[in-house]
Amino acid sequence: MKKPAKKILFVLLAIMILFTGTSLANIEKISDDPWEHSPITVYIDDKDTPEHYSPTYREQVEIALDYWEKGGNGALSYQPVFRIIDNPDADINVRWVENLEKVEGADEGVAGYCRPTITGNKYLHAEIVLEVGNYQGFSWVQYGDANMQEVSKHEVGHALGLGHSTDRSDIMYPSYEQRDNINPLLLKSTLPYLIGALIVIVTIIGYHGIGWRKMRKQRKQIEKDVFESKK
Numbered sequence: 448m449k450k451p452a453k454k455i456l457f458v459l460l461a462i463m464i465l466f467t468g469t470s471l472a473n474i475e476k477i478s479d480d481p482w483e484h485s486p487i488t489v490y491i492d493d494k495d496t497p498e499h500y501s502p503t504y505r506e507q508v509e510i511a512l513d514y515w516e517k518g519g520n521g522a523l524s525y526q527p528v529f530r531i532i533d534n535p536d537a538d539i540n541v542r543w544v545e546n547l548e549k550v551e552g553a554d555e556g557v558a559g560y561c562r563p564t565i566t567g568n569k570y571l572h573a574e575i576v577l578e579v580g581n582y583q584g585f586s587w588v589q590y591g592d593a594n595m596q597e598v599s600k601h602e603v604g605h606a607l608g609l610g611h612s613t614d615r616s617d618i619m620y621p622s623y624e625q626r627d628n629i630n631p632l633l634l635k636s637t638l639p640y641l642i643g644a645l646i647v648i649v650t651i652i653g654y655h656g657i658g659w660r661k662m663r664k665q666r667k668q669i670e671k672d673v674f675e676s677k678k
């Protein structure tokens with residue numbers, strides 16, 4: 448490969464990496480203000496509960512709502528105000544199931560999910576489903592209050608329009624403890640960047656492949672020169 452071509456390839460690669468990097472920081476928000484009204488009503492279903500439900504779980508959801516009312520992770524551009532009502536027709540509906548994989552057919556290792564009903568970029572309703580425990584190996588492990596609180600905070604964050612964060616310390620980071628299903632909206636918005644990352648990888652591999660072939664060519668030339676000079 449000639450030198451100018453090499454330079455162009457490097458510049459292209461740098462642009463691609465930069466583009467992918469800056470884009471990843473933007474994935475956090477699905478909608479700026481999905482509810483557009485206040486207060487946001489919440490129904491917490493602690494009546495129709497699964498076998499291993501703990502009465503302390505409801506409080507964890509209330510703490511999670513409080514967390515977001517007080518600013519949460521700082522990613523919201525509006526201040527949500529919640530009102531807990533005793534009516535399932537609320538904006539946000541929270542309920543528990545014994546095991547998400549079995550009851551809801553969710554992906555393995557999923558601890559909770561939020562399913563918003565959307566028109567345009569407005570939320571009409573959001574369904575938060577939390578499981579009360581999971582199989583770890585062969586034994587059933589019930590979630591403690593701390594775990595329930597983390598998962599609740601994370602799911603309420605989704606219900607407020609936030610996607611996943613790439614920051615490990617952020618409540619919206621899809622960490623091991625708060626594994627939830629991949630938000631289809633988020634997947635849709637990250638797909639172009641995944642493709643971008645793939646192009647970068649292919650380019651790097653391609654570049655190294657060309658370099659290797661060039662080296663082999665040079666080596667053959669050297670070998671040829673050496674053998675010919677020996678004659």
Ligand SMILES: [Zn+2]
Nearest residue numbers: 601611621627
């Ligand atoms: Zn999530």
